[in-house]
């Protein structure tokens with residue numbers, strides 16, 4: 001059973017889906033820490049409302065990435081975190097955390113990697129008139145969206161789909177695939 005730290009910067013729908021799966025006991029794990037660089041994000045507000053152990057930092061108050069990651073690492077150690085789950089976390093994980101949590105950090109990305117890496121992956125597929133896209137869950141390494149793939153699920157893109165139709169279909173898959181994949185890593 002994994003003891004999870006969720007890292008999120010955005011709307012937190014994946015975080016909420018994981019939290020829900022634990023509550024409904026379809027995922028055997030615990031969330032002992034929530035980390036965010038965005039105090040006003042929906043995800044951070046949600047984590048506080050859920051009464052989780054929340055750590056929020058402002059990266060601009062530190063000299064460099066190492067300084068704030070050393071602090072995060074202390075929290076991860078204090079809580080005996082076994083798996084870091086990135087759920088819309090928009091900062092790149094640096095060497096400090098990567099070295100201690102090698103192959104114990106996972107990320108969700110809204111494309112069939114290695115296609116459409118980086119930002120706005122859903123829009124990249126849409127603008128490319130792709131006939132399919134999907135969701136990838138992968139280990140985090142020092143590259144951007146380059147780590148070993150753990151699971152993937154494909155979505156067919158109907159040529160009539162708008163960008164928001166594709167976003168809706170992607171999120172539907174994300175919300176079930178992330179918990180199922182974490183369960184397999186237990």
Ligand code: GAR
Nearest residue numbers: 010011012013014015088108109110
């Ligand atoms: C998700 O679609 C996730 O795949 C994407 O951010 C969204 C976060 O949504 N991540 C990336 O693009 C990482 N490169 P959420 O805040 O509602 O979970």
